[in-house]
Amino acid sequence: MTSLSIQAVIFDMDGVLIDSEPLWQRVEYEVLSALGVPVTIETIQQTTGLRIDQCVDYWYHKAPWTDYDNAKVSKAIVDKVAEEILITGEAMQGVQQAIEYCQAKGLKIGLATSSFYTIIEAVLSKLSLSDKFMAVQSAEGLTYGKPHPEVYLNCAAALGVDPRYCLAIEDSFNGLIAARAANMQTVAIPAPEQRGEAKWIVAHHQADSLLDLPAILG
Numbered sequence: 001m002t003s004l005s006i007q008a009v010i011f012d013m014d015g016v017l018i019d020s021e022p023l024w025q026r027v028e029y030e031v032l033s034a035l036g037v038p039v040t041i042e043t044i045q046q047t048t049g050l051r052i053d054q055c056v057d058y059w060y061h062k063a064p065w066t067d068y069d070n071a072k073v074s075k076a077i078v079d080k081v082a083e084e085i086l087i088t089g090e091a092m093q094g095v096q097q098a099i100e101y102c103q104a105k106g107l108k109i110g111l112a113t114s115s116f117y118t119i120i121e122a123v124l125s126k127l128s129l130s131d132k133f134m135a136v137q138s139a140e141g142l143t144y145g146k147p148h149p150e151v152y153l154n155c156a157a158a159l160g161v162d163p164r165y166c167l168a169i170e171d172s173f174n175g176l177i178a179a180r181a182a183n184m185q186t187v188a189i190p191a192p193e194q195r196g197e198a199k200w201i202v203a204h205h206q207a208d209s210l211l212d213l214p215a216i217l218g
Contacts (some may be wrong), residue, residue, distance in 0.1 A: 008108035008161040015171030049172030051114040051145025082122040110135040112155040116146040128177030149182035
């Protein structure tokens with residue numbers, strides 16, 4: 001890939017900008033277990049990248065509980081994750097360098113996430129990134145979150161760039177499918193324990209961290 005072919009870089013957030021996936025998994029485990037859902041940290045990983053209401057819906061259909069209130073359960077999880085991010089959140093390796101590289105190359109920079117705006121605000125505040133993105137798009141108000149491509153298509157439109165000339169950076173398979181469906185170039189940065197899995201071949205490029213981005217963009 002040459003830098004000339006890419007006009008915009010669109011970052012996923014959880015697991016790409018901030019090391020929040022373990023937080024999500026722990027909070028989801030705590031909340032769902034309290035409702036009687038027989039989840040483990042390992043099975044929770046099945047829903048990584050899904051919007052939180054879709055995640056709650058998924059587990060409800062796996063193991064229904066009484067007095068189902070998706071919005072209430074989703075809000076409990078989101079509020080706790082946002083609180084934890086503001087206290088203990090840490091940037092993923094290479095975030096600052098990747099953004100500075102994109103700026104130096106004159107690339108447009110976007111954010112496309114399944115997370116609700118409560119989480120986005122917490123992350124951007126914690127990492128001091130609020131002024132770095134030209135477009136920030138959440139799947140919160142959309143009919144479908146990832147793996148549906150709409151949030152990525154919306155971000156490309158907000159940046160004014162044809163999706164074909166956007167490079168999406170993802171850590172989850174659901175997010176990767178969304179970016180591919182949006183007809184974008186893709187980089188997968190899987191969690192270390194998932195790097196050897198065959199499914200990542202779907203990505204155009206695979207990286208160990210954002211420090212690899214300059215070599216990918218060329």
